[in-house]
Amino acid sequence: MTHRSVEVPVVARVEGEGALHVRVDDGEITDLRLEIYEPPRFFEAFLEGRHFSEVPDIVPRICGICPVAYQMSAIYGLERLFGVQVPAGTRELRRLLYLGEWIESHVLHVFLLAAPDFLGYDSAIEMAASEPAMVKRALGLKRIGNDLMALIGGREIHPVSPRVGGFSKAPRPADLQAFVPRLEAALDEMGGIADFVAGLPKPSFPRPAEMVAMVHPDEYAINEGTLLSTTGRAFDAETFERVSREEHVEHSNALHSMMADTGTPYFVGPLARINLNAGRLTPAARECAERAGLSLPETDPFFSMAARVAETALAIEESIALIRSYRPPDPPMVDPRPRAGRATWTTEAPRGTLYHRYDVDAEGRIVKAKIVPPTSQNLRHMEADLRAFVPSVLDRPDEELTRLCEMVVRNYDPCISCATHFLTLDIERR
């Protein structure tokens, strides 16, 4: 019997910590586990008993990379339960803040976390030595997303202004207007960035998969909308837990999601969104998608980077429009009156659909909370991808096999900090 085992103790350039264990006997995979050793932090437990007004300050701390997503799923859900009418302009400002996070997070992923893989570098810092112009452009682009978040939210990591009821303070129009020339210049550069991504050498790995994303009749869904899957399942935040079920597996501190009826994995994120919202792309996003090599519908997860680039273009183009028509909400927020009941909501975090549920008492205190982040919805699908992918590359030396496995995982931009409510690679070949 031939046995092979390869070990990679920490999967680098993912957010949070995890490992992959693969065991191969006689050319067959006999064991494959994505292990998450990110320690549990118990957010859902210590939310219990806290006042609803504190929730937008607690939940962003689940993830420093997508704090706004956590704030928005919570705020929208609680406002709907309480029947809050937010001031005019709030919806647009929230979308603009979220678009800033999409820009920041997508560019971070494409250039600092993923692109070095495709070109064989250990890090973006190393990549910067041989590709200085591209890395500099990317960092400038990322800075726009960060700055937009900082202006609206107070700071880009754990913003302070988003509240249940609106914003504690709304930015002055002139301060937002100052972003327009920067955003326009960035939009001009997106085509070149799409070409760069199209030119990255990547494996071909089409996968028939069920993908899930939010959809909205008038826009590329982010904060509002219902859920749709590529196999035609239509549901929403209220029915989310009936359609998607979580399972606790022994090798992981993260829960794994699957479709409740069939027990099959599904995935969320930019590739799912762009497939299900192809008709809602802005002109620049459509152009970038084409130049990045996407032909929709696209089932190859290695095109996730291209989807992120197209969504970055969408975020920039929409931001310009939102800033041009911006009128500050006045007053910036209203005082919400709590009401007992259940709040559920989903929004589209950079990594995919983020579900929140809060049971609230009459005084507005959280009785029970449940959060299903995109990464836990994707984990089972990542394992399925790896099972399908590894046999095709088993002839490669361990170092290359490790890098390829990390790339499969990184397609999902897993955020392990969030998923622990993930990668040391350890491949055993026998």
Place this chain on the structure above:
Amino acid sequence: MTANGKPRVAVFKMASCDGCQLQLLDAEEALLELAGAIDIVNFAEASSHVEPGPYDVTLIEGSISTPEQVEQVREIREQSRFLITIGACATSGGVQALRNVADTDAFVRTVYPTPAFVKTLERSTPVADIVRVDLQLTGCPVDRGQLLGVIASLLRGALPRLSTSTVCAECKRRGFVCVLVAKGEPCLGPVTITGCGALCPGYGRGCFGCFGPSQPPNTEALAARFLELGLSRREAAERFRFITGWAPAFKAAADALEGEPREEAVT
């Protein structure tokens, strides 16, 4: 030092949200400049390239919350010449230290369907509870300018000096409207160390203490003020028992407020 004479820098993560180390990636061009002056030899979020110790400067993000982390942080200490904790989790246990005042077993049962699979310590604690720490940077997240400034002064061989002023004093200097006086909103500014530029009052809301207690904080007077504003003892205690609630001064303030009979129980 590596052969090229550059200091060897490592970044480690314990239980946290990644936000503090993200401040390094968010430094963007400053990071590339910095990368020219130092050798980043271990930074899993940024690079696949990992070298073993020893390290000249080590940054640790996150709190200690599993038995493995206790061992890991002891090893890191042995390998590190200058150890800096970055952020509220590493420095005071973080928001997840809210579980320290609750029943951890019940918490595990709340979050995980199969509790036997989860290994965790009773408490989420600061790194300094386990090993000696040379410098602590607070903040949730740590301030990027402060973090880069500290690294820069260490590169020049100087020990950085951190401000000891309060958010309240900073707020006055910046001329912001006092949210406590004008809106009657509870604000931890008078007892919180600055580093954020009085961010929350500048954005029209009360400070929630994410940079931790100033030295020495007059929490007693502020707690009394909160009660005058009409907060219940529980509500006042929750102001202190929050993002940096495991910091001794804030914990003591919350304990003192909760130690008294709650008014709900009196009536």
